[in-house]
């Protein structure tokens with residue numbers, strides 16, 4: 001395939017390399033739901049905020065989560081082999097920041113109300129939806145592990161307002177009203 005400039009169609013110069021910062025700036029324009037990914041088991045209880053979550057397939061129901069290999073949650077997540085993906089609701093910004101900062105795990109779970117899912121991973125009461133999963137595969141890509149997570153249980157929360165991260169800020173997206 002030939003590469004050409006989208007502006008004049010005549011240049012065959014290679015496009016300039018995409019820098020790390022350029023990529024990050026571009027990704028800031030890709031809005032995403034905010035989730036707290038939790039785990040518990042022999043590796044201990046832990047959790048982290050993640051926007052890199054998306055569906056892979058409904059047969060079998062599978063999500064993927066991208067986890068920074070250097071984060072403090074990485075060891076426990078791999079050791080436990082289970083996660084619960086809790087999709088955050090309006091008003092959960094402080095919880096998102098707590099799980100996205102350099103806070104010890106027990107301090108993170110001191111906020112919010114947590115139930116134990118079937119896998120043992122903590123499930124957030126008041127999440128928009130929660131996916132209880134076991135990790136079936138992990139693929140290393142650069143700084144991150146892509147975790148393929150088979151969904152073994154789903155719990156829908158009461159909130160119809162989802163927390164979105166876009167343009168490096170939180171936003172709220174409302175669901176359908178009753179009228």
Ligand SMILES: Cc1cc2nc3c(=O)[nH]c(=O)nc-3n(C[C@H](O)[C@H](O)[C@H](O)COP(=O)(O)O)c2cc1C
Nearest residue numbers: 048049050051052066067068071072099100101102
């Ligand atoms: C809105 C938001 C989205 C994030 N998304 C991800 C993500 O998808 N994957 C990831 O590994 N870290 C993500 N992070 C960063 C982790 O939550 C953060 O690195 C981790 O909780 C803190 O790491 P530490 O426990 O090593 O201090 C996100 C943080 C925020 C605030």
